[in-house]
Amino acid sequence: AQTIHQWPVAEIKAVGSPLSLGCTIKGKSSPNLYWYWQATGGTLQQLFYSITVGQVESVVQLNLSASRPKDDQFILSTEKLLLSHSGFYLCAWSLGGGNSDYTFGSGTRLLVI
Amino acid sequence: QQQVRQSPQSLTVWEGETAILNCSYENSAFDYFPWYQQFPGEGPALLIAIRSVSDKKEDGRFTIFFNKREKKLSLHITDSQPGDSATYFCAASLTGNTGKLIFGLGTTLQVQP
Numbered sequence: 365a366q367t368i369h370q371w372p373v374a375e376i377k378a379v380g381s382p383l384s385l386g387c388t389i390k391g392k393s394s395p396n397l398y399w400y401w402q403a404t405g406g407t408l409q410q411l412f413y414s415i416t417v418g419q420v421e422s423v424v425q426l427n428l429s430a431s432r433p434k435d436d437q438f439i440l441s442t443e444k445l446l447l448s449h450s451g452f453y454l455c456a457w458s459l460g461g462g463n464s465d466y467t468f469g470s471g472t473r474l475l476v477i
Numbered sequence: 478q479q480q481v482r483q484s485p486q487s488l489t490v491w492e493g494e495t496a497i498l499n500c501s502y503e504n505s506a507f508d509y510f511p512w513y514q515q516f517p518g519e520g521p522a523l524l525i526a527i528r529s530v531s532d533k534k535e536d537g538r539f540t541i542f543f544n545k546r547e548k549k550l551s552l553h554i555t556d557s558q559p560g561d562s563a564t565y566f567c568a569a570s571l572t573g574n575t576g577k578l579i580f581g582l583g584t585t586l587q588v589q590p
Contacts, residue, residue: 405585406582406583407566407580407581407582407583408521408566408580410578454520454521456520465511465523465526466511466513466523466578467523468513468520468521468522469520470519470520471518471519471520473518
């Protein structure tokens with residue numbers, strides 16, 4: 365069975381500090397991977413997606429970057445956090461090839477102070 | 478411009494009643510419409526989905542009614558239970574259009590016992 369694991373579960377970081385969030389998918393080769401951001405009580409805003417290793421497409425510019433160093437790993441990062449980066453970060457995967465069913469991870473809660 | 482709209486923003490029903498959540502979309506080319514259920518502090522989970530070739534999809538107490546001509550759909554939850562209290566997101570995509578699942582702003586449902 366496929367599993368998706370996000371880390372860390374929660375972070376409290378200072379403005380201007382760096383950030384790295386991780387996501388690992390097990391049990392599925394070459395999945396499509398996605399990063400979403402959700403403000404408290406808000407909708408799901410897609411940030412990045414990747415269909416293959418080393419290839420990442422940006423959907424919105426939020427002073428964040430993403431990388432896919434391995435087939436099963438997706439990393440979200442920034443060198444300098446802003447207050448506006450606070451929120452809930454969700455990683456998701458799908459089969460691709462026309463199947464749009466997304467499976468989300470349990471998320472990382474980020475508070476920037 | 479919001480491509481997927483949901484109403485109402487919040488909804489309260491009594492246990493046993495039918496909750497009706499509405500969704501409309503702009504792009505007539507969208508052909509796949511999943512609904513996701515999200516509990517506080519968790520990632521969204523796929524609840525039920527419909528393709529534009531169908532006008533109804535049923536799964537237990539959950540039913541999607543789809544009107545392609547009016548670009549509207551609704552999620553009906555019959556015999557609502559307190560455990561159904563969650564935020565429900567309507568989403569839309571084009572089959573084969575990788576990375577393009579568009580979410581609405583969500584409807585928060587509260588089921589009172």
